[in-house]
Amino acid sequence: MADTTGHAKIPTITWAQRNDVVYLTICLEDCKDPAITLTDDKLVFSGKGGTNKELYEITVLFYKEVNPQESKYGVQARNVQFVIRKKETGPYWPQLLKNEKKDEDESDDEVDKNMDLAEPPDEEEDSDDEDLPDLE
Template structure:
């Protein structure tokens, strides 16, 4: 019987990122269809066993524009959605709890509103640069509290009290 590889996913408005976590995969076979289905078969892992994965995505995909990259530790897919639009409410067509092997890839995840900000070209780090133009503090000017303090007066040293 085949095993199921661990799989990570994230999405954007126009694509799905899918990472099949299978090291040293030999002869991987990946079939995508326009309906939104993927089938993966490969031999890998430390024991060189057969792994299979079948998923039916929430919506249709564009097979021709999708890309596959084979690495030593995993297989990375960029699967283009048929139509760009709002994020899918879930990865799979079937509702309910996601399968145990399918996890969110938080390294690649972006919320829809984060994507919109990126598209608008708004960058919060540019706010620091704006402080220089808005009459912010000039570090070169001397402040009144930068003046030297007067010397302390010489006098008798305080005597410690014991109780």
């Protein structure tokens, strides 16, 4: 594992899921030979990449247990992609991360941001409909 002296950056992560797998992508260009550890409850990633070859590290504590033996990953030119098998097939996880500390302010902000992003297109469509007769 790389030396963690507080200088490592946190990479951007995207994820999606099915009822049996989690698709996780660590967005880090030109990452060669990253250190990756996948256990039943977490993913630990460390690697150098990006334009300046800086050190990036992250530990992802999963919402529920996964099956590391049936999971796989691939290091690509622009990212590191994971297909992580869930230990239990079932309903979708409400979130990727396990909540060790309940931070209601943070989760409320995320919900508000999502709601704000969803509302403007409706308003724009309504205002566009109203504007059309004015243009004629």
